[in-house]
Amino acid sequence: MSKRFTGTIELANGVKMPQLGLGVYKMTDSGQTVEAITYAIETGYRAIDTAAIYENERETGEAVRHSGVPREELFITSKVWNTDQGYDSTLRAFEESLEKLGLDYLDLYLTHWPVSEKYVETYKAIERLYDEKLIRATGVSNHHAHHLEKVFVKANVAPMVNQIELHPHLTQESLRAFCKENGIAVTSWSPLARGKLLAEPTLLHIGEHYGKTPAQVIIRWHLQNDLIVIPKSVTPERIRENSEVADFELSSEEMASINELNRNERAGTDPDTY
Numbered sequence: 087m088s089k090r091f092t093g094t095i096e097l098a099n100g101v102k103m104p105q106l107g108l109g110v111y112k113m114t115d116s117g118q119t120v121e122a123i124t125y126a127i128e129t130g131y132r133a134i135d136t137a138a139i140y141e142n143e144r145e146t147g148e149a150v151r152h153s154g155v156p157r158e159e160l161f162i163t164s165k166v167w168n169t170d171q172g173y174d175s176t177l178r179a180f181e182e183s184l185e186k187l188g189l190d191y192l193d194l195y196l197t198h199w200p201v202s203e204k205y206v207e208t209y210k211a212i213e214r215l216y217d218e219k220l221i222r223a224t225g226v227s228n229h230h231a232h233h234l235e236k237v238f239v240k241a242n243v244a245p246m247v248n249q250i251e252l253h254p255h256l257t258q259e260s261l262r263a264f265c266k267e268n269g270i271a272v273t274s275w276s277p278l279a280r281g282k283l284l285a286e287p288t289l290l291h292i293g294e295h296y297g298k299t300p301a302q303v304i305i306r307w308h309l310q311n312d313l314i315v316i317p318k319s320v321t322p323e324r325i326r327e328n329s330e331v332a333d334f335e336l337s338s339e340e341m342a343s344i345n346e347l348n349r350n351e352r353a354g355t356d357p358d359t360y
């Protein structure tokens with residue numbers, strides 16, 4: 087078996103999304119960002135998760151366009167930032183993102199946070215982009231079930247993805263169950279809890295058994311939970327390491343012992359209080 091993970095998740099509209107992608111939040115050095123994304127694509131990553139607020143859409147586009155990999159084999163996600171939310175301003179923000187990326191379409195476009203009074207209209211604009219075939223799938227981020235329920239009332243097509251903070255310290259069981267019932271795929275952001283989980287003895291112990299690092303064990307836990315996972319790294323060895331997770335499988339006992347690490351503890355902000 088190849089070590090490199092290449093699986094996909096089928097979204098509600100049949101589009102296949104790579105289950106493992108590269109997150110690019112906090113990649114601020116322009117040259118380093120292009121190098122990291124270029125290296126990731128060379129290594130076999132096919133999905134890149136950026137956002138307008140990360141201020142690296144130009145670099146993402148540059149790496150994608152110069153990768154030599156056909157555009158249709160790559161899956162590019164971006165997100166509309168909070169200050170651009172609302173119907174018309176979302177459409178304008180999308181146009182700007184597309185221009186910065188230098189692409190003709192995006193694979194997935196998300197509402198970054200549920201800005202109150204605005205997130206439903208923001209999603210309606212995302213639906214329009216989908217109708218106009220400027221994006222291949224619709225989605226949201228940081229939406230609790232109560233936000234999604236408000237979106238459902240006005241939506242013609244339910245969001246296909248919800249990208250939320252999720253890792254072994256914040257397992258989000260009830261929101262995952264809600265998304266599953268409603269045909270929404272879940273993407274885990276900060277899947278490594280921004281590095282806070284890497285010294286966890288349970289993960290070290292499981293990793294030793296397979297000759298894998300704690301980061302690889304955590305990524306495998308996300309994948310075996312049918313989650314889409316987008317670890318971020320600018321470090322070539324880590325970018326490679328994070329993708330080499332296809333040659334081992336966690337047992338149900340190991341999955342359960344990782345579930346037990348849950349503390350409902352966030353590394354980032356709660357969407358209800360941000």
Ligand SMILES: NC(=O)c1ccc[n+]([C@@H]2O[C@H](COP(=O)([O-])OP(=O)(O)OC[C@H]3O[C@@H](n4cnc5c(N)ncnc54)[C@H](OP(=O)(O)O)[C@@H]3O)[C@@H](O)[C@H]2O)c1
Pocket residue numbers: 108109110111112135136198227228249250274275276277278279280281284299301302316317318319320321324325327328354
């Ligand atoms: N929708 C949202 O609101 C939202 C919020 C946050 C994040 N996100 C998305 O989710 C992605 C991932 O989340 P994140 O960047 O917050 O956190 P993360 O992926 O959990 O952790 C990234 C940190 O872990 C380090 N790291 C990565 N792989 C490692 C390895 N194998 N061994 C040791 N350290 C490792 C990285 O260091 P180096 O880079 O120095 O190697 C970086 O400091 C983001 O990049 C972004 O695309 C979305």
